[in-house]
Structures are given as structure tokens and as C-alpha cells.
């Protein structure tokens with residue numbers, strides 16, 4: 001009997017531990033999604049200032065590549081359980097993962113275009129790619145982010 005109670009306790013603690021670890025992973029995924037998006041917005045602000053001022057775009061290559069890498073990684077952060085809690089992602093972000101991935105792909109491609117334009121020092125091409133990046137932000141938010 002005593003052994004049984006002990007076993008039950010051990011099982012209860014173990015399952016509780018797994019549930020807690022799971023919740024932590026989901027919370028961490030949400031926090032990473034938001035932090036990455038905030039960094040992306042800050043980077044886009046920096047790009048906008050450069051475009052508006054017709055600044056040299058060569059130094060922006062690395063930042064554009066980072067946005068592309070972020071866009072590629074982003075869909076992987078929609079882990080189980082991260083549809084609840086401090087998130088503004090819509091239910092569609094979870095039910096339509098292919099659509100979310102395609103929307104992220106548009107940002108990735110626009111950011112890679114910006115990176116190529118930066119490498120070439122082509123301000124006009126960078127401005128075009130930056131416009132496409134902005135369209136990709138709005139295009140995804142319309143469906144996958146709560147207002």
C-alpha cells in the first residue's frame with residue numbers, strides 16, 4: 001500500500017513536471033516570437049530612415065539577412081500550447097501552418113532581395129525591396145495576428 005502511494009506520488013510529480021516544462025516551452029516560444037518581431041520592427045525602422053534619407057545601403061546587408069533568417073525561423077515557434085497565454089497570434093496561425101509559412105516566406109524573399117541590393121550598394125533596388133518587406137508584414141498580420 002505504502003509503495004503504491006509512493007509510486008502514485010512519484011508519477012504525479014513527474015507528470016506535473018512534464019506539464020510545467022511544456023508550459024515553459026510554450027511561454028518561451030511566445031516570448032521569442034514577440035522579441036523577434038520587436039527587433040524586426042526596429043530593424044525596419046532603421047531601413048526606413050536610410051531609405052528616406054537616401055543613405056548608403058551597403059551597411060544594411062547583415063541586418064537584411066538577419067530579417068530573412070528570422071522569417072525562416074518564425075513558423076517553427078508556433079509550438080503546442082503557445083496558442084494560449086500572452087500571445088496575439090490568431091487561431092489561424094496554428095490551424096493554417098502552411099499559410100503562415102508562405103506568408104513568412106514572402107518576408108524572407110523580400111529581405112534577401114534587400115540584402116542583395118545592399119551588397120550591390122543599389123539604393124533604388126533596396127527601396128523597392130523594403131516596400132515588399134512592408135507588404136509582407138501587413139499581409140501576414142491581416143490573418144495571423146490579432147488586432
Ligand code: HEC
Nearest residue numbers: 033034037040041087088089103104107136137140144145
Ligand atoms: C509570417 C507572419 C508575419 C510576418 C511576415 C510579420 N509578422 Fe509581425 N507578428 C506576427 C504574429 C503572428 C504576431 C503575434 C505574435 C504573438 O503575440 O505570439 C506578430 C507580432 C508583431 C509585433 C508585436 C510584437 C509584440 O511585442 O507583441 C510587431 C511589432 C510586429 N509583429 C512587427 C512586424 C514587422 C515590422 C514585420 C515586417 C518587417 C512583421 N511583423 C512581419 C506575424 C508576422
